[in-house]
Amino acid sequence: MGTDCLFCRIVAGEIPATIVRETATTLAFRDIDPKAPTHVLVIPKEHYADVVTLAEGDPGLAGELLGTAAVVAEEEGLTVDGFRLMFNTGPYGGQEVFHVHAHLLGGAPLGPMLCR
Numbered sequence: 001m002g003t004d005c006l007f008c009r010i011v012a013g014e015i016p017a018t019i020v021r022e023t024a025t026t027l028a029f030r031d032i033d034p035k036a037p038t039h040v041l042v043i044p045k046e047h048y049a050d051v052v053t054l055a056e057g058d059p060g061l062a063g064e065l066l067g068t069a070a071v072v073a074e075e076e077g078l079t080v081d082g083f084r085l086m087f088n089t090g091p092y093g094g095q096e097v098f099h100v101h102a103h104l105l106g107g108a109p110l111g112p113m114l115c116r
Contacts, residue, residue: 007097007101011027021071021075023068024045026064027045028072028104036105036107036110037106038076038106038107041104042101042104044061044100046058046061050095051089051100051102053100069104076107078104082106084110085104087102
């Protein structure tokens with residue numbers, strides 16, 4: 001991917017991030033505009049635009065992404081009371097950065113899934 005992808009630039013170390021977990025294929029870092037007491041973004045290091053293209057292009061990597069999210073949830077103490085793991089996909093889904101990323105949210109009651 002070109003240098004215009006924010007998350008690719010974070011992976012490359014060009015933009016700083018507060019990293020909470022890194023594997024050979026994934027990166028988890030704190031969201032700069034958190035929507036919950038714990039808000040971590042979990043991404044594959046390889047660029048895929050969204051969760052659909054990731055699942056179709058590399059199902060194994062999709063599994064690794066979920067595995068990293070589960071480990072981070074445990075390390076952040078979210079597994080007892082629960083958490084939300086969310087992928088925004090496409091404009092209607094609210095996706096703003098077109099590099100697949102899971103939002104790991106928790107640390108307080110999160111309320112309803114959607115605003116009405």
